[in-house]
Amino acid sequence: MSVLPATSIYEGTRIPSPCPTILEIDPSRHDLDDILTVNFGPNHPSTHGVLRLIVDLDGEQVAGIRAVIGYLHTGFEKTMEHKTYWKGITYPERIDYLSFQANELVFVLAIEKLLDLEVPPRAQWMRMCLSELNRIHSHLVWLGTSALEIGAISMFWYAFRERDMILDLFEMVTGVRMHSRYFQVGGLAEDIPRGFYEQARAAVKRMPKAVDEYEALLDRNQIWLERTKGIGPLSAADALALGQSGPMLRASGVDWDLRRNTPYLFYDEVDFEVPVYGNGDVYDRYKVHMDEMRQSARIVAQCLDRLEELQGAPWIADDRKVVLPPREELHTSMESLIHHFKIVTEGYLVPEGEVYVAIESARGECGCTLVSDGGPKPWRVKFRAPSLAALQATATCVRDCLIADLVAVAASLDPVMGDVDR
Amino acid sequence: MTAGYEATPGLVETRVAHGETTLVVDPARLVEACMHLRDAEGFNQLMDVVAADYLGWGERGVAGYIGTRGGRDIFGPGSQGFRRVPDPKPARFAVDYQLLRVGDDPARVRVQVWLDDGQELETVIGVWPSADWVEREAFDMMGITFHGHPNLVRILMPEDWEGHPLRKDYPIGGEPVRFSGEE
Numbered sequence: 028m029s030v031l032p033a034t035s036i037y038e039g040t041r042i043p044s045p046c047p048t049i050l051e052i053d054p055s056r057h058d059l060d061d062i063l064t065v066n067f068g069p070n071h072p073s074t075h076g077v078l079r080l081i082v083d084l085d086g087e088q089v090a091g092i093r094a095v096i097g098y099l100h101t102g103f104e105k106t107m108e109h110k111t112y113w114k115g116i117t118y119p120e121r122i123d124y125l126s127f128q129a130n131e132l133v134f135v136l137a138i139e140k141l142l143d144l145e146v147p148p149r150a151q152w153m154r155m156c157l158s159e160l161n162r163i164h165s166h167l168v169w170l171g172t173s174a175l176e177i178g179a180i181s182m183f184w185y186a187f188r189e190r191d192m193i194l195d196l197f198e199m200v201t202g203v204r205m206h207s208r209y210f211q212v213g214g215l216a217e218d219i220p221r222g223f224y225e226q227a228r229a230a231v232k233r234m235p236k237a238v239d240e241y242e243a244l245l246d247r248n249q250i251w252l253e254r255t256k257g258i259g260p261l262s263a264a265d266a267l268a269l270g271q272s273g274p275m276l277r278a279s280g281v282d283w284d285l286r287r288n289t290p291y292l293f294y295d296e297v298d299f300e301v302p303v304y305g306n307g308d309v310y311d312r313y314k315v316h317m318d319e320m321r322q323s324a325r326i327v328a329q330c331l332d333r334l335e336e337l338q339g340a341p342w343i344a345d346d347r348k349v350v351l352p353p354r355e356e357l358h359t360s361m362e363s364l365i366h367h368f369k370i371v372t373e374g375y376l377v378p379e380g381e382v383y384v385a386i387e388s389a390r391g392e393c394g395c396t397l398v399s400d401g402g403p404k405p406w407r408v409k410f411r412a413p414s415l416a417a418l419q420a421t422a423t424c425v426r427d428c429l430i431a432d433l434v435a436v437a438a439s440l441d442p443v444m445g446d447v448d449r
Numbered sequence: 450m451t452a453g454y455e456a457t458p459g460l461v462e463t464r465v466a467h468g469e470t471t472l473v474v475d476p477a478r479l480v481e482a483c484m485h486l487r488d489a490e491g492f493n494q495l496m497d498v499v500a501a502d503y504l505g506w507g508e509r510g511v512a513g514y515i516g517t518r519g520g521r522d523i524f525g526p527g528s529q530g531f532r533r534v535p536d537p538k539p540a541r542f543a544v545d546y547q548l549l550r551v552g553d554d555p556a557r558v559r560v561q562v563w564l565d566d567g568q569e570l571e572t573v574i575g576v577w578p579s580a581d582w583v584e585r586e587a588f589d590m591m592g593i594t595f596h597g598h599p600n601l602v603r604i605l606m607p608e609d610w611e612g613h614p615l616r617k618d619y620p621i622g623g624e625p626v627r628f629s630g631e632e
Contacts, residue, residue, distance in 0.1 A: 046599040047578035097605040104590075105614055109621055140467055267493050267551060270579025281551065288555045379535045382467050383547050383559060385496070394547065396499045400506060400535045407615075411497040411547065419582055448605055 041423050042265055050422040052083045052091035061085060067433070069098045076444025078437070080421070087429045092422050096415075099448040107408045111374025112138050112212065115405065119395070120206045122410055123446035125168050127206050128154075128161035129388030130410070135210045136291070137384040137397040141377050142212070144344055148293070149337040150214035155292045156227070156330035157200070157209065158386075159323040163234060164193045165389035166316045166323075170241065173313075173438035177254045182244060189237045192230050199223055213350040214343030224331055231331070234324035238317055245313070255310035259424035259436035262307060269423065270416040273391025274315040274441065279307035285387040297329045309439040316441075349375045374403030390414055390441050414446035454558065456489065457482050469559060471545075476562040476570055483546065483560065483576045492548035492558065495577035498584055499545040500591035504617040507535040539563045544570060544593060564593065572598040590615040 043050045056062055062083055069079035077098035083091030103122055107115045119134040120127035132154055139146060171186030194204040199220055201207035209216050245251045261271070266279040276283050284301040286294040302318030304311035343350050351370055352363035369375075379401040385394040394411030417440040424436045454463060454470065459478025464471040474482045486492045540563035550556045562570065572595040573580045584595045585604040592613035595601055603610060612619050 042578050045574075047574065047581045049600060097603075097607075100605040102614060105621060268578050270494055270496060270577065272494075272496075276551075283551050289557075380466055381471075381545075383469060383497075383499075383545075383557070385549075385557075392496060392549075394497055396497065396545065396547070398501055406503075406506070407499075407501040409497065409499045409501075415582055416579060419579060 040265055041426050043422050048419050048422050049093045050091050050426060078444055084430055089425050089428055089430060089433055092425055094418060094421055096447050099444045103449050104408050108405055111403045112377055113370055113374050117208050122449055123443050125165040125443050126161060126389040128157050129386060129393050131210045132158055133384055133386050133393050133395040135212055137382050137395040138212050138377060140382045140384055141380050141399055142349060144213055146214055146344055147341045149340040150342045151292050152330050152333045153215055153219060154210060156327055159326045160193050160196060162323045162389045163320050164190055166320050169316060169441050176438050177435050179251060196227055196230060213346060218342050224335055227331055231324045231328045235321050238320050242317060254435055255313060256308060258309045258432045259428060259439060260308045261420055261424050265423055269420045271420060272413055274312055275417050277303050278311040278315045280305040285385060285392060291386055297326050299326050309435050312439045376401060376403055388413060410449060412446045414442040418442045418447055457485055471559045471561050473561045476564055479562055480571045480573055483573050486548060487576055492550050494549040494551055495546060495579050496549050497547040498587050500587040500593050501543045502591060502617045503538040504541055506538050540565050542593060569594045569596045571596050574598060
């Protein structure tokens with residue numbers, strides 16, 4: 028694949044101009060009676076949170092659209108500037124609350140990059156394992172809710188059945204179902220519990236079958252096909268120009284996955300395929316999600332093999348200035364107690380510098396820019412939200428589509444409003 | 450990998466740290482530099498625009514957060530303080546453009562411009578349409594003005610919000626809280 032051009036000035040683009048995210052109706056039609064302006068959201072059940080779309084309708088056809096966001100803005104970045112790195116880890120996972128492990132991972136990787144810290148292989152394999160389980164979890168929520176919105180209600184229950192199976196795994200490892208704060212600078216917060224491998228293997232074995240079942244429900248369902256095929260198309264050039272990543276980009280025919288193209292952790296040591304579809308419509312986005320769940324199950328199985336080989340190996344780096352000492356040492360060692368106290372109260376110093384780390388989260392490139400002044404709190408944290416980029420494509424995708432399809436398209440972009448608004 | 454970027458118009462400095470390349474560019478020639486990087490170097494995606502406020506950077510006592518009770522005093526009693534005082538920055542604000550080359554030869558580069566308060570930047574929407582919302586966010590959060598942006602209004606904060614929350618002189622918890630009983 029050669030380098031594709033990205034520009035707003037090219038033939039055949041569907042990106043609105045001059046503002047790429049606003050589809051304006053023809054000014055001459057503004058005052059006509061047959062244009063109806065509808066306010067969609069922000070509290071509409073089908074917007075996956077609090078997304079507001081202002082839609083100009085010509086009959087049932089979408090003639091103009093603009094998105095209003097910010098209803099879920101919580102100021103995570105500002106808050107994190109006031110927390111030590113150790114305490115800050117709990118925040119990123121609440122940003123994209125479905126792909127929580129990915130956000131946690133990217134923040135931890137950014138700190139480790141500044142610290143130049145070596146992470147033991149076992150911790151890295153476990154990070155990969157949980158990241159992929161989290162990807163399946165996120166895709167299942169996407170599948171369940173998106174299908175629900177175009178009327179396939181039963182999909183929701185099936186998808187959430189398997190989702191619970193994965194959340195049980197998270198609960199087993201981390202003690203909580205979501206927002207686990209399990210990734211620690213230097214490795215993991217705790218050792219992998221007994222029984223995890225067996226239960227995870229059962230889940231991995233179940234997953235491809237479950238995905239087959241979902242496809243059996245949807246792929247020959249005439250209503251589903253008509254509601255998704257050819258709806259909300261996005262061309263490869265438009266997808267690149269609009270900064271799309273992840274499933275959005277792959278559904279538009281761009282063969283790009285950060286896990287394969289710029290490997291991090293041990294993604295270069297596992298076998299997996301990157302699903303690519305060419306039409307860029309809602310159906311292809313659905314297919315990419317389905318294939319990715321199968322591939323993630325494959326990766327998890329390989330991670331489990333490696334983890335079992337590494338049984339007994341360290342799961343956190345041996346650097347007492349950054350990593351909490353083992354719990355049992357606190358009762359016997361004065362130094363350990365001091366280190367524990369210092370890390371928790373004051374934090375550790377992270378060398379001055381600026382880094383950008385990007386990983387492939389369930390919705391695409393999840394990036395973290397971290398600036399440190401050498402102190403114990405970040406000077407500036409900024410998350411690159413894949414959902415924000417995906418939502419920017421709304422105006423391009425819904426051009427000339429029907430109001431009913433707007434719901435299908437908005438769902439297919441897979442936006443998590445926590446991630447969009449931060 | 451640094452070879453090749455020397456031809457970037459308005460290039461002031463090239464830094465390589467942590468395996469990342471940063472091209473510091475003259476703000477007046479930003480769009481020209483971006484066009485060059487897109488067309489000649491193949492950086493077809495703009496992933497993020499990151500604005501950072503360096504007010505109070507490296508100062509003893511309060512490093513940032515002017516007006517916040519307690520501030521961010523990393524020289525407070527019992528603390529380790531800085532190991533070394535960080536190098537001064539050329540201006541108050543930095544705006545980073547994280548570029549990505551999607552293709553056979555993946556690469557990342559960061560274009561950085563330095564600005565003082567009130568100084569304007571040219572928008573790069575014409576280069577990468579994905580700049581739209583991220584530039585609006587930089588405007589909303591940091592008060593960086595992008596000249597030529599077709600819709601430069603607040604994106605995350607309410608339209609009538611005062612101040613730019615991610616600036617260092619915008620204190621946490623310092624915003625006025627209105628109660629309906631006051632009226």
